Amino acid sequence: MVFDKIKKVFSDSVAEPMDDEYLEIDVGHEEKEKKVLVKLFILKDYEDVNEILNALREGYTIAVIDIKVIRKKDPIELKRAVSKIKKTTDALEGTIAGFGENIVIVTPSFAKIQKQPEKIDKEEPRNRFD
Secondary structure, eight states, X not given: OHHHHHHHHHHSXXXXXXXXXXXXXXXXXXXXXOOOEEEEXXXXXXXXXXXXXXXXXTSSXXXXXXXXXXXXXXXHHHHHHHHHHHHHHHHTTOEEEEETTXXXXXXXXXXXXXXXXXXXXXXOOSSTTO
């Protein structure tokens, strides 16, 4: 129906008068509602970084990355992998943070990780005789 009207407009000769009708196209209607996906990854090798980066570039993925395997296997490769993920995260204006020793969390630009400074437990004497 819509294509027939468009076809008719372009195929009609210039001599024919145009109708006062117009065609309205709703561009936003085709767009699906995007949902945020929390995806778990296990970083075993440096090559696994590409799968993580592709998911992050889609824009609606929060990546939870387990780095335990690569950390035990090759710490230098781990450093390269995390560095590459960090560069891409910065380019996408996202956030990256470590959670414990074996988990890295990466979010897209619309989600931020609130990083709290570590509290230093410093016991102060209650009185001068302690």
